Amino acid sequence: MKIIDLRSDTVTRPSTVMRQAMASAEVGDDVYGDDPTVNALQEYAAKLLGFESALFTASGTQANFVAIMSHCQRGDEYIVGQQAHTYKYEGGGAAVLGSIQPQPLEFADDGTLDLDLIAAHIKPDDFHFARTSLLCLENTQNGRALPLHYFTKARAFCETHQLNLHLDGARLFNAAVAQKVDVTEISRHFDSVSICLSKGLGAPIGSVLCGSKDLIDNARRWRKVAGGGMRQAGILAAAGLYALKNNVDRLADDHANAQILNEGLSKIEQINVLQDPTQTNMVFFTVGKDDVAPLGEMLKTNGIIASVGTKTRLVTHLDISREDVEKVIEVIKGYFEQKG
Numbered sequence: 001m002k003i004i005d006l007r008s009d010t011v012t013r014p015s016t017v018m019r020q021a022m023a024s025a026e027v028g029d030d031v032y033g034d035d036p037t038v039n040a041l042q043e044y045a046a047k048l049l050g051f052e053s054a055l056f057t058a059s060g061t062q063a064n065f066v067a068i069m070s071h072c073q074r075g076d077e078y079i080v081g082q083q084a085h086t087y088k089y090e091g092g093g094a095a096v097l098g099s100i101q102p103q104p105l106e107f108a109d110d111g112t113l114d115l116d117l118i119a120a121h122i123k124p125d126d127f128h129f130a131r132t133s134l135l136c137l138e139n140t141q142n143g144r145a146l147p148l149h150y151f152t153k154a155r156a157f158c159e160t161h162q163l164n165l166h167l168d169g170a171r172l173f174n175a176a177v178a179q180k181v182d183v184t185e186i187s188r189h190f191d192s193v194s195i196c197l198s199k200g201l202g203a204p205i206g207s208v209l210c211g212s213k214d215l216i217d218n219a220r221r222w223r224k225v226a227g228g229g230m231r232q233a234g235i236l237a238a239a240g241l242y243a244l245k246n247n248v249d250r251l252a253d254d255h256a257n258a259q260i261l262n263e264g265l266s267k268i269e270q271i272n273v274l275q276d277p278t279q280t281n282m283v284f285f286t287v288g289k290d291d292v293a294p295l296g297e298m299l300k301t302n303g304i305i306a307s308v309g310t311k312t313r314l315v316t317h318l319d320i321s322r323e324d325v326e327k328v329i330e331v332i333k334g335y336f337e338q339k340g
């Protein structure tokens with residue numbers, strides 16, 4: 001039985017061709033700047049996103065961490081979403097290791113941070129306060145692609161308030177593909193952008209941080225401090241390069257599958273889908289509290305892995321086919337039918 005794992009798009013496994021690219025990658029010692037494949041990935045990513053320079057990192061968490069460390073000084077503050085990865089899901093790294101204070105704010109319904117709300121939280125220039133110096137946005141945010149018109153306003157806002165602007169673009173390509181725009185239509189508004197290679201793009205490991213040459217030089221220092229100076233990392237970078245060259249456009253298939261799944265689930269009376277239509281590769285729904293455990297069991301029995309809760313997130317990706325999502329709909333439908 002094929003295992004259908006819908007917990008996240010991080011569960012993708014490198015394909016045979018990707019593994020071949022890894023196996024035949026030219027390598028060198030990247031701490032000396034000598035790995036041609038790492039250099040090729042960094043140059044390719046910088047160009048693709050419209051930046052001067054880029055840095056390969058071990059993870060998205062590391063990319064965001066070195067970005068915040070490079071933008072901020074000790075005693076600075078960054079404004080960030082209450083549910084944002086860069087606030088909630090990165091172990092508080094910037095605060096723990098960098099003495100940089102987060103100021104979390106609630107996301108609006110479309111995944112943006114309201115600019116008036118941000119303005120109200122920028123600290124006055126006074127020694128009582130941390131210095132507000134960075135705004136971090138996230139795209140996609142919970143599967144939502146931020147509206148394009150927001151970026152122009154956010155950029156102008158940051159100019160006015162002398163803030164730097166960082167994008168946690170772990171799933172930036174999902175947003176660009178869903179909105180049918182070149183990725184630079186989003187990335188050009190930011191001082192730095194991190195992207196994940198290890199999610200929907202299908203690489204086993206790695207992220208890239210893009211920015212100006214100065215910012216990236218600084219980030220390289222912080223990456224070393226964070227233990228992220230890697231040696232023959234070209235083996236990994238080859239997978240990332242393959243992913244960026246081959247797996248971006250096909251994200252549209254994941255989005256189509258997510259929408260099929262969403263529509264199928266929305267027809268089941270006991271299920272309440274939370275985003276209709278879906279925007280990218282995520283489906284969110286709620287079920288009754290008593291259904292959580294038995295539904296999870298039923299899925300497991302049928303080879304479907306999902307983090308079922310009162311609010312459940314299902315994520316489509318390159319190891320999930322249309323037949324797979326149809327099976328998932330049937331199994332969930334079957335669960336509620338046999339329950340009566």
Ligand SMILES: *Cc1c(COP(=O)(O)O)cnc(C)c1O
Pocket residue numbers: 059060061062085086138168170171196198207
């Ligand atoms: C996955 C993710 C990251 C980075 O996660 P890693 O597991 O450290 O690679 C950052 N931001 C968002 C929004 C993510 O979903």
